[in-house]
Amino acid sequence: MQEETGVYLFLGFLDSGKTKFIQETLEDPRMDNGERTLLLVCEEGEEEYQPEKFQVKHVVKVTIGKEELTTDNLEALTVKHHIQRVLVEFNGTWTLQDFFDAMPESWVINQMMTFFDAGTFLNYNKNMRQLVFDKIQMTQMVVFNRFKGEYQKQEFHKAVRGISRRPDIVYEYIGGKAELDDIEDPLPFDVKAPVIEIEDRDFAWFYREMAEKAEEYVGKTVKFKGMAAVSRKVAAGSVILGRHIMTCCEADIAYDGFVVKTNGLLKNIKTRDWLTVQGKIQFEYNPAYQSRGPVISAEKLAPAEPPEQVVATYY
Secondary structure, three states, X not given: OOOOEEEEEEEEOOOOOHHHHHHHHHOOHHHOOOOOEEEEEOOOOOOOOOHHHOOOOOEEEEEOOHHHOOHHHHHHHHHHOOOOEEEEEOOOOOOHHHXXXXXXXXXXXXXXXXXXEHHHHHHHHHHOHHHHHHHHOOOOEEEEEEEOOOOOHHHHHHHHHOOOOOOEXXXXXXXXXXXXXXXXXXXXXXXXXXXXXXXHHHHHHHHHHHHHHHHXXXXXXXXXXXXXXXXXXXXXXXXXXXXEEEOXXXXXXXXXXXXXXXXXXXXXXXXXXXXXXXXXXXXXXXXOOOEEEEEEEEEEEEEOOOOOOOEEEOO
C-alpha cells in the first residue's frame, strides 16, 4: 500500500497572512522531522518566501495555477520529489472542492487553518460570503490578522459561528499580541425549559443543533413553526415540517425539516401549509431519513401564518 502523505492546508484571501505564517513555521527547527516537504503555492502576494531562512530541510517549493491543479500533476510531484508532507498556500478565489477533486488518494488532510485580514473581513463576508463560507466550513482554526482594539470581536465571532461552531478563533494584533476568542455561544433557546420554544429567527440554529446532537434531545418537548411537506417517503399520518434554510448564499437555499407524527390532530394537511407544532422528540428509523433521525410526536398541531422572513438563516 502507498504510504499516506500528510497535508496542511492554509486558506484565506490574498495578503491575509498565510505566507508569513508558513514562513515562520518553516523557520521553526521543531518542524524539521526529516520529512521531505512540498510547499505548494497556489497564489503569490506581495510577501515572498525566504527559503534561506528555513530551518526545515528538504523543502521543495512549487507554484501552480488553476489549470495545473490536477491529480496527475500532484501525484507526479509527490513521486518526483519523494514527498512525505505537503504544505499548501491555497488560492482564496478557488473552492475547497477544487482541491479535494485534485488530491491524490495517498494525500490525507491533517490540518486546516484559515487566515483573514481583519480590516477587510467584514466587507468580504458581506459581498463574497460564498467564498468566506467555503474557507471556514471545515477549518480547525480561524485567525484574524492585523486586528485592532477598536474592532468589535462580536461581529467577527458571529460571522464565524454563523458558518461553523467547530474552529477556534484567534485575534492577532498588529503588535504581535494574540488572543484566543472566549466569547460564549449560548443557544438562542432554553433547552432546559419544559417546552423548548423556537422563535422563527432561530429555526436554522435549532435544525443544526438537532443535526449534530439529536439524541441529546430525546424525550424533550419542542415548539416551532414550519412549512409542511407531504411526501410518500413518510408513513400515513406523518408529514415533514421545516423551513427553507440559507447557509451561505441564495444558491444553496434548501428545504430542511423533521418528520412529525400528526396523531390525528389535524386533517387534510397540504404541502406548503404553515403549521405550529408542539410535541415530544423521539429518535428512530424513518424512511424519510433513510436512517434513524429525530421524529416529533405532536401533542398540539395548528395552522399558522408564515414568518416575516420565510427563508431561515444563521445570521
